[in-house]
Amino acid sequence: MATAGTTSKSTKAQSSPRPNVYKIVVMGAGAVGKSALTINFVAQQFVDSYDPTIEDSYRRQLHIDDRACVLDILDTAGQEEFGAMRDQYMRTGEGFLVVYDVTQRSTFDEMKLFRNQISRATEDDKTAMVVAANKCDLPPHLHEVSEAEGRAAVEAMGATFLLTSAKQRINVDEAFCELVRQIDRRRGDAGEGGVKKAGLGLGGKKAKLLAKKCPLF
Ligand SMILES: Nc1nc2c(ncn2[C@@H]2O[C@H](COP(=O)(O)OP(=O)(O)O)[C@@H](O)[C@H]2O)c(=O)[nH]1
């Protein structure tokens, strides 16, 4: 509505537009740190142990690039395997944070299968996707997947790669922030509004640069 309102309600609505809502799904193999990353993001704390069967959704409101955003985050637990529920949340998700554990190669292999599953469910092979190579705080001799290998595989699937640690709070906000920007870009491309920013590539270097600049409040 373009007309100026006289009630306090409409005045308020004009001065503070309804925040954009972003539906984000966190996926990955078991025990890679999906819940730890999600809770770290929404509550800024690290939980050492978390029930692996809990699947829950969380909400955080924040400003990204001076815009109010609400992130609706579904932290999945993989209990449903290939069931209808998984299809359902994959269809409704706009952005996917796919997590693997750098110290467990099998979780990296599993991560690689998600791109296809997501593309199939969303019927879009360019769905917003960030891959978190988590637990980067653990000593290098425990790493089974190098940063170079991880980055190359993730970039080949057209997603953004970030080394993360829920424990040391490395690149946690950045991962979610990057997803919001990718979703905006997708919305912009689809003519649905959202912020269109020049130079928002999916490439690792650019993404890393962006992540560093990400202003979160
Ligand atoms: N060292 C380290 N441990 C982590 C990190 N993220 C999660 N963990 C631990 O890994 C285990 C599984 O984490 P959780 O978030 O429950 O995994 P999920 O099954 O993917 O949700 C827990 O013991 C966490 O404390 C991390 O970044 N670094």
Ligand SMILES: [Mg+2]
């Ligand atoms: Mg969990």
